[in-house]
Amino acid sequence: MLRDSGTVLTWDAFCEAFRREYTPESYFASREREFDNLKQGDMRVAEYARRFSALLVYMPAVANQERTKRNKFLKGLRPDLYRMVLSGSPATFMEAVNNAVDIEESLMDPEAPIHQTTARASQTAQAVSQSYQSPQGSQQSSRQ
Numbered sequence: 001m002l003r004d005s006g007t008v009l010t011w012d013a014f015c016e017a018f019r020r021e022y023t024p025e026s027y028f029a030s031r032e033r034e035f036d037n038l039k040q041g042d043m044r045v046a047e048y049a050r051r052f053s054a055l056l057v058y059m060p061a062v063a064n065q066e067r068t069k070r071n072k073f074l075k076g077l078r079p080d081l082y083r084m085v086l087s088g089s090p091a092t093f094m095e096a097v098n099n100a101v102d103i104e105e106s107l108m109d110p111e112a113p114i115h116q117t118t119a120r121a122s123q124t125a126q127a128v129s130q131s132y133q134s135p136q137g138s139q140q141s142s143r144q
Helices: 011-022 025-037 045-056 066-076 079-087 093-108 114-129 135-139
Strands: none
Touching: 025 045, 045 066, 045 093, 066 079, 066 093, 079 093
């Protein structure tokens, strides 16, 4: 079919034609549902991030929008990690992943000083706040 047309194909065009010809739509629909339902659960952050990235291939609308990608990743984290990572105001998906991995590692190490992770998250939040003001930033409560 493609051979007879006499046109030069790009790699992307070849992959798309191959996908259409040999991969059923039900497979892609299944991967999209899996992505929509993906949660960290019992996975380590690195494993969750790898699974998230692998499924992202099937979700180009999400993959091409940094903010949407970051938000979807954050919402899939366990609630305790979600709150801690969000407090650092990650600006990108990779920043969110890196912060989540760092926080998870500090929580798993009983000798790790918590204040170092908190200080790093605060520094990140200050750097990001110069270019982006989080809507939650003005809603902090002062509890003692």
